[in-house]
Amino acid sequence: MDPLNIPARSNLALVLARTRFLLLALLAVQSSAAQQLDSTAVDSLRFYELADVMVTATRGSDRLGDLAIPAEVLTQDDANARGATRLSDLLGEIGGYTTVHAFGTGVQVQGLGSDYTLILLDGEPVIGRTSGTLDLSRLALHDIERVEVIRGPFSSLYGSDALAGVINLISRTPTAPWQARASARIESHETTHTAVDLAMNQGGARAGLGFDGIRSGGYDLDLATPEPTTPRYTDYTANGHLAVPLTERLTWRVRGRLAQQDQREGVNVSLPPGSMPLTGLGLRTDWSAGSELEQRFASGSKVAVRLYTSRFRTETELGSVDDLLQSRFDQDYSKGEIQLDALLGTKHLVTVGGGAILEAVEADRLRGARRTSSNLFAFVQEQWLASRLFELTASARFDAHSDYARRLSPMLAALVKPHERLRLRASLGSGFKAPTFQQRYLDFTNAPAGYSVYGATDLLASLDELEAQGLVSRYESTFTSGVALRPERSFSVNAGAEGAPFDGLQVSANLFHNTVSDLIEIAPVAELTNGRQVYSYFNLDRVQTQGLELGATVSPFSALSLTARYQYLDAVDLDALEAVEAGTIYRREAGRDRPVRPSEYGGLFQRSRHSGSLELRGILARPDLTVSLRGTVRTRYGDYDRNGNLVLDDASEYVAGHALVHVTLTHGLTDWLTLQAGVTNLFDYTNPARMPSQPGRLWFGGLRLTTAAD
Template sequence: MYKLISILKYCLVMVFVPFAAAVFADVPRGILIGTVVDAVGKPVSGITVTLQPDNRWAITDAKGRFEIAGLFQGTYSLGIKAIGFDIYTTQVEVEMGKIKSISIHLIAGNEGLNEVNVKGVHGNPDNFIDMTRTVMPSKVITRQEIEMMGSRRLDEVLKEQTGLAIVNDIGSGSRAVGLQMQGFDNGYTMIMVDGQSMVGRNNGNFDLSRITVSNIERIEIIKGASSCLFGSEALAGVINIVTRKNINHPQAMAALRYGSFNMIDATLEGETPFAGKNGSVYLSGNYYRTDGFNANPYLNEGKTAPPFNSFAFQGRGRYLLTENSTFNFNGRYVTRHSENNISYGVQPTKDVLDEQDLNVSVSLNNHFNNGLKLKSQYHLARYKTAHDITDLSSGVLMPGNSFEQYVHRGELQGLKRLSDAIELTAGAGGAYELLQNTAYRGSKNMANYFVYGQVSWHPLADLLVTGGGRYDYHDMYGGKINPSLGLQYQLLDNFTVKAAVATGFKTPNFQQLYLVFTNLQTGYTVLGSEEFWREIKTLQDAGQIMSVFPSAQNIGKLRPERSVSYSAGFNYSPITRLKLDVNIFYNEMKDFINSEQVAVKTNNQQVFSYMNIAKAYTSGAEIGLSWSATKAFTISAGYQLLYAVDKGVVDSIKNGTGLYGFVYDTDINNIRPSTLKDYFGLNNRSRHMANVKFSYQHEKSGLTGTFRINYRSKYGFSEDNKANKFLDPYDTYVRSYFLLNLALQKTFYNKHLQFQLTADNLMNYRDQLMPAQQGRAIIAGLSWRF
């Protein structure tokens, strides 16, 4: 504890001292005054005008006028969200000691107060690709929404979004908390921070709980195949995390939260311009710890989610080299240490895992006089783990899995508006991936090269057409072209339709090819397809295999996965305060790589491996509804219907032959021919998911709050009778459940001080089959913005 206090004191001094002189210096401030009118010039009163990044605001009077004084010199982002009008954003330059005047004309629209569509967001300097131009279903989760939820880690934010599910991989335990989107597993969604893809997966799962949300400005979610622009990991979609930018003057923030399970979440951040505003720097540090928790209500000892502590440091730097050239630097370093003493009534052990996550990127942005924007970038990612288990009875150390992954990526990207109606984005680059893992029999490496482009075309004022394509060449699997096409048409002022089709391409990863892993605590084994037959023979010779399933004959050289995704939907606002979003999707996959149990060991533990499923699909619908009952109170709801199907199982059942033609019926204690009603679908996927959110936001008093209800219907967990390798009614399921969450915030001293109270999982729901679902958590916090 003393070491922690010393570290926090050191961080406090290093972050805040550089800003103190500038913050408290007696310098003349600027003033911004303005008038807000509608399309016909009528003043708009009672709406809030905000300035970012320092959260200054004002409310227009009866004549539409507003004034914000005491501003530092710099460029501010001005925004207006008002019922009945489109979202308005612009950049405002304020000079020291001067008055800046601005006139704002709002356009009639149908935007509500609870959600910001991606279309209202400024372009991201970290990536010229406008993710919204894919015409795929998209959403932005704003910093304000994250704060109102009271979330601490990324998985807590995403699990409450329509169409997203946070799941555990059966082969990875509670330390692999991954994201499922439209029925695709975690490995099919690209996780990006400021436009750069993240690496480091625990048995294939990217653990979202290792990312703090303390410095996140917004989260962009794109659903549907995006691998034509972003690469092979984006078959299901993209999650792009955008951190703080637009630094105009020195400021800082300190926050501390404490709650159930001895959870501590402490954040320090600061930012300042320098060199006459030609440069800027942002620094943040976060410390997070928890005692872990036990998600199994029948277990009296041990933790299903281990205790851990984590330090996260992030820095951004920007320097204007010339009027048209900017140098940018991004750096992120995260450590996490966890220890878990486990007995479960058998051999007591201590499980220790250390993780290090480093991401560094440098880029040169050039804006030429002819309108061409060009970005050259290099990105280094390194993820390292060390995992050991100690037998507490004998004191013997059992070496676990050591893992180290490097990715070197270089990319050149350009953006050019060819005319008022046509914009072109294109890029090219390559990536080299190196992995060293004790479970992979030495070092492995892969390389791929790519070129891509996207054209956005407005043939009509109400019609947007986007077309894109990407060519990938992989040194093990050759080349592949992936095109995409999207249409968006505004039929009426309050009714917009959209449709898209895109192809996807994904090569097998290191785990699926080379993994040789046995969990020393529980005894299950996971084998990559390239290693399976050699390793299974070694286990058989050692007398450790009871039986090998017939389905194991399908294990061989894995083929790349290919997919075609179709989506269509509409946005409709029958009245100003009501908004309806509907999207229907169908994703067809060929050579889908699936993890399956293929053998049983003599200790009754499973052996898993990977094989291609000839054809599979996910299909369904997503519906979102938002109603602004008053200016301060909003109700929103979302629902997803999902079908995830292996076509081979369906064909086998229809024909009454093959591996899936029969089912063991426990009611009659005998085998009978299977029917389509017996087949539930792919494992770990719920047929129904829904959420309801009640939001209250009173601007004048600074009081905000949310009450959220999340529902997930039952989903398949594992085989529970004689193995027929598909989910039937007699297998093990995770039952349906509801989660209730509450968060309240109150600001004081002109929004400088904020108090927050959060209550997650109010009904204390737990399930032994969900090791990462914590029980009831009550958390309180304070933050102060300088």
């Protein structure tokens, strides 16, 4: 097909525009929606499969290939072939998404930390971060149809936290009249995992119920430390959804989810005789409920009203019977919003929306029993289908928050399709991350370690109190009062290309550059008469990440595919880099102090310069066997400063580079019974001193039952 031979440009544009609204229809690949497309449109999609629909990037339904920003979709097949049951399992095996283990499993996108990626479940934010990490192992994949990932700043649509990208988990849409699935498996460390799903689609009404449960014996890699590496726990998730067509064009959807992790069995540590036994308990509960009313109009426009509420609660206890450190965290999030998608003419698709968010937090370590804040927002997006070859998307969002300064977040993205097999993309935008509750309201004293941390909002009040008690011995010279905390903000540029040079080969490349400034860091404020240090949060640092993401999938025939991904990353603290270049940061070598050379500066901690993954997937029809052999590799990365200069510069500060290999075999015994076995970290790579979270080789085996093929 000659890309310049366009039968009826305006007609095609209309069709393309309309497909953007056909969310549910497009999800069913063989639905009538696909047939409504004229043959030209279908042809042009040959290399970008219809199934790869993305709703995250434009808050509407788009084909992945038609997006102007770097995006990808990980499907249920991707998760199933690997045997991944949690989002952390899935992302951790895919190059470009580095999982980091601190207060749970978080993910780095484009070299930015896990607190810069927004996590959504069916388009609504998942709440509950601990020290910035939203633990991805909280998110069970049993009922997830696909995981959409967009990279780059999307505060222009989603507000706070969407600096590095957005990960949106999309629940399964029932297609069969009735379907039931169940799975059970056993894993290393006395772990059992069960999941059950029921789904129905009757007369346009869809409903589903799901349950996912894990019971694990935990493990201890380092017997020298009193606490096990991972304690025993149980974890379950229950979810349900219902979509009812009230009229031909009006649909009501409702969703709910409840998840709980329980470590109440405790950590009972045997210490030398005479010492106090230590216990550690943890209980985490989160739930969410959402309701959406969507009215579609004959013009192709639609309006949706959504209400969403979520709660995240943790209770932990740590210590001995006599000296128990108890801590409680309880977060509420409620949001109401309205979104209008209007097709203006044949070339303009405009989305406008707005709403309000109310948040409340209650915690032992926060000042005041319960703190509340509110956020009003409005956003607008224009998708301009300028021509068959060129599309432009512009969006902006305005956030007015009760606790920090107003933010306007713009984004502009362009897509060029010079050839049916080639897509060129460029985008630039700005994102922001609000100061966390901790950074705003924390009131925490760690007496054994001799320090206190106060949130920025309450710092002055806390210092006044301490001063009234005569406890302040002196202030840090760097401390100046009266500077309000601002949100962290980013500016990003992405430019890339994606193509299918010939059938069976897809390649992509993306260059990225992110600058985040006003990073909120902890810094000393004062010293008390009892020697205690007082810390608070300030807008201090600037970081920059830039690099290249490459991907290639070779599929010489349909039964076999090989996917390779690579990321080159250059991530630096700009202030540290300036200091190194100015020669004011020193290191000690053979008893002498000398300036760190710029070539020795290793950039941000926890970042590998090179990382990548490789997956070989073979699917045999007879016998029904799927083999997934895959590996991840990353070069060395820093963990902590050890030589006192706070920057990464010394060999002792690096964790050695390593490769991990995983294999999963899936065998369909009958139409309704599938067996699966797998090994993660096949060669048992461990590094207890520097990677305590790496448990070594793990195996799993189990079965899946299903009433009908998907």
